[in-house]
Structures are given as C-alpha cells and as structure tokens.
Amino acid sequence: KAGVTQTPRYLIKTRGQQVTLSCSPISGHRSVSWYQQTPGQGLQFLFEYFSETQRNKGNFPGRFSGRQFSNSRSEMNVSTLELGDSALYLCASSLNRGQVIHEQFFGPGTRLTVL
Amino acid sequence: GENVEQHPSTLSVQEGDSAVIKCTYSDSASNYFPWYKQELGKRPQLIIDIRSNVGEKKDQRIAVTLNKTAKHFSLHITETQPEDSAVYFCAAHAGGTSYGKLTFGQGTILTVHP
Numbered sequence: 001k002a003g004v005t006q007t008p009r010y011l012i013k014t015r016g017q018q019v020t021l022s023c024s025p026i027s028g029h030r031s032v033s034w035y036q037q038t039p040g041q042g043l044q045f046l047f048e049y050f051s052e053t054q055r056n057k058g059n060f061p062g063r064f065s066g067r068q069f070s071n072s073r074s075e076m077n078v079s080t081l082e083l084g085d086s087a088l089y090l091c092a093s094s095l096n097r098g099q100v101i102h103e104q105f106f107g108p109g110t111r112l113t114v115l
Numbered sequence: 116g117e118n119v120e121q122h123p124s125t126l127s128v129q130e131g132d133s134a135v136i137k138c139t140y141s142d143s144a145s146n147y148f149p150w151y152k153q154e155l156g157k158r159p160q161l162i163i164d165i166r167s168n169v170g171e172k173k174d175q176r177i178a179v180t181l182n183k184t185a186k187h188f189s190l191h192i193t194e195t196q197p198e199d200s201a202v203y204f205c206a207a208h209a210g211g212t213s214y215g216k217l218t219f220g221q222g223t224i225l226t227v228h229p
Contacts, residue, residue, distance in 0.1 A: 004158075033215040042222055043159075043204060048215030055214040090158065096215050101147050101208045104217065106158040 001026055004093050004107035012113045018079040021110045025072050025093030032074040033104060034066060037088040046089075049074050050096065078112075086114045117142040117209045121220025129228050134195050136223045138205035139187040147208035148188045149217070150179060154201045162203075163190070195227045 005024045013019050025032050034046040045058040049068035066076040072093075078085055088111050092104035118141040128134050140148075149164035165172045165179045165188065172179050176195075181188040192199055202224050206217040 031215045033217070035219075043206075043217075043219040045216045045218065050214065056212070056216045058216070092215075094215060101210075101213070101215070101217075103149070103161050103164065104215070106151075106160070108158050 004091060004105050006089075006091055006107040006110050008110060009108065010111045010113075012115065013081050014115050015081055015083060017081050018077060019081060019112060020075055020077045021089055021091075021112075023074045023076075023091035023093075023107055025074070025091075026105055029093035029095055029105075030072050031094040031096035032068060032072065033092045033094070034074070034076050035090045035092065036060075037090055037109070038086075043090070046076065081114045083114050086112060088112075117145060117207055117213075117218040119205060119207050119218050119220045121205050121223060123223060124221065125224045125226075127226045127228065128195050130195060130197060132195055134190075134192045134199070134225055134227075136190045136203055136205070136225070137187060138189070138207075138220050139185075140207040140218075141186070142207070142209045143183075143186065144210050145186075145207040146210040148179070148181060149206050149208075150190050151204045151206065152201045153204065153222075159204060192225075195225075197227050197229050200225055200227045 031050045033048040047057045052068045068074045088109045090109045092106045094104045095102040121138045146167040151159035153159040178191040205220040
C-alpha cells in the first residue's frame, strides 16, 4: 500500500498571505488528523476529519481550517499568515471508526516558512 | 484537556546500554498510548503502542509499561544501537469523543554513542 503523501513538501510565504496544504491518506483510511510540529511546542493537534466531517478540533485560532473530500483526501488552510505559523505540518491517516482509535500513519509533512 | 509530560528531554547512552523514557498523563479516561520515533528529517513512525487493558507489551528490544493508577507509562529500549538515535515521542488518546486526537509529550532526543 502506498503511504500517506503530502504536498507541497516545502513552502515559503510572507506574512498576511494564505496557504493550502494537501494530504492523501492511505487507501481505505477515512480518518485524517493534522498536527503542527515546532521545536518549542512539539506536536500539537489541529483537527481531525472522518467521512468529510470535522470530528475534533484543537486549540488553534480560526485562521486554521480544513476540509475533507469524498475520496478522503484532506486539505488544511491557514489564512493571514503570521511568523509564528512557521512549522512542519503533518497529517496522519487512520482506520479510526467510532470511538476506537487505531494506529496513525504520518505523512512526510509540509515545511512552511513564513517571512 | 489531556496533558502529557515526557522526561528526560535528552538522553545519551553508550551502545549496548538500556534507555528508559517516561511519560505521565493527566486524563484518567485515556486508553491508548503510542510511542513514535522520528529520525532527523523523517516522519514520525509508530514503534510500539499499548492499550489501557494491558500492563506491559514487548517487541524484540522495545517494551512499554503502563501504570494506570499512577497515570504513567514508560518506553524501555535494551541493547541500544546507534540506529536507535532519534527523537522519541509518547502520546495519549483520551478515548470517548477524542476520535483522531493524540496528545503528545515534548519528545526525548536519544543519542546512542558507538
């Protein structure tokens, strides 16, 4: 099976711009979770989608949003970029059904740099 | 919400020694505890996980123990090798409506010296 893929791998933006990141899960996985990884804060949960519905959301401002398509691919969007948004954005896919959690498989991440 | 503390932040051992990383969690409803290894420039990869109905789990040189009463769990790596050098993250899942949310510890940088 192909693993989780993310595009683009690297992105450089300036403050005030917006950005869209994409994640393609493992075939058959309907759950996609997004995390922000920074040296100071570690891995922090952004949100999770399952069957096109957001099931859970972390403590991030409304500038961070996401969506999921019928083929389970997911996108996240960050509007009005700030310097502090520079980070590695990781998505993870899983078989998660109901309230039972299964292993999360991570993508390679998108490295976002905000200048 | 759930909070996970991980110690130590850095750990340096000689090849062949054992390494132990400890995590504590705050939510007594947490029921799933994975450990991830992240090599430099690579994605996190699951190395072992444990559910709350089990006290210990082993996979070759790696083991995880869980103490639900004390709300802590630990990763044990025996006979360490240089290729074990990486950042290790513990995580907890709070069950219920947490769905796909994992709460991670801050990470431990493990260095194994040949």
